[in-house]
Amino acid sequence: MSAQEIMNDCREKMDKAIESTKHKFASIRAGRANVSMLDGIKVEQYGSEMPLNQVANVSAPEARLLVIDPWDKSIIQKIEKTIMLSNLGLTPNNDGKVIRLQIPELTAERRKEYVKLAKTEAENGKIAIRNIRKDANNHLRRLEKDGDITQDELKSFEDDTQKITDNHIKLVDELLKKKEKEITTV
Numbered sequence: 001m002s003a004q005e006i007m008n009d010c011r012e013k014m015d016k017a018i019e020s021t022k023h024k025f026a027s028i029r030a031g032r033a034n035v036s037m038l039d040g041i042k043v044e045q046y047g048s049e050m051p052l053n054q055v056a057n058v059s060a061p062e063a064r065l066l067v068i069d070p071w072d073k074s075i076i077q078k079i080e081k082t083i084m085l086s087n088l089g090l091t092p093n094n095d096g097k098v099i100r101l102q103i104p105e106l107t108a109e110r111r112k113e114y115v116k117l118a119k120t121e122a123e124n125g126k127i128a129i130r131n132i133r134k135d136a137n138n139h140l141r142r143l144e145k146d147g148d149i150t151q152d153e154l155k156s157f158e159d160d161t162q163k164i165t166d167n168h169i170k171l172v173d174e175l176l177k178k179k180e181k182e183i184t185t186v
Contacts, residue, residue, distance in 0.1 A: 003140060003149050003157050010136035010161060014129050014168040021125035021172055028114050028121070029088075030182040033060035033103045038068075043082050045075055052079065066090075066101040073097065106183075114183045122176040126169055133165040 001009070026036040035058045042049040043056075052058060056070040056079065070076050073096070080092045080099055093100040106114070137158055144154040 001139065003143055003153065006136050006139045006143070007157065007160060007164075010132055011164055013132045014164060017125055017128040017132065018168060018171055018175075020128070021121060021175060024121040025118060025175060025179045028118055028179065028183070029103070029106070030114070030179070032063050033066045033101075035060055035066065037088065038066065041082055041086055043075060043079050045072075045078070055079070064103040066103065068099040068101070069097070070099075111183050115180050118176060118179045118183065122172050125172045129165055129168045129172070133161050136161050
């Protein structure tokens with residue numbers, strides 16, 4: 001692998017780490033209905049565990065309401081039971097056709113817990129980014145050791161890797177700030 005390929009790979013992996021962090025943030029409740037809150041829900045259907053969005057249409061018609069419309073109405077009880085057993089803190093309301101999930105107002109204590117969870121996810125994202133930087137630098141040092149790049153080129157590439165890392169870490173911090181504001185704003 002050339003030094004430029006290593007840099008491109010590094011950038012690509014860091015972008016994926018950012019996307020992963022965004023996805024994790026989306027599943028943290030902020031008092032508003034968000035269909036991604038149910039991403040972790042799997043329902044037993046056709047002999048296997050299937051993600052909820054593959055057996056039902058999930059929508060958020062109002063700020064505090066999620067509606068689950070199963071394609072096969074016979075699994076409505078299974079979906080309801082799965083949601084009850086999940087630790088989302090939501091109580092399903094089943095009318096035989098659709099399940100409605102009313103999103104309750106978050107308490108101050110619960111908001112603090114979610115902010116703490118968001119900070120943990122942000123730190124996990126930063127750790128992933130730093131590990132990617134470390135791997136890229138190790139590959140670059142190997143290239144220098146093998147004589148494929150000079151010591152000056154190695155220094156230049158390491159500086160570039162650090163700049164990319166700093167930009168991605170800054171992006172995670174901005175995402176965290178935005179998520180904290182979303183959680184704490186009533």
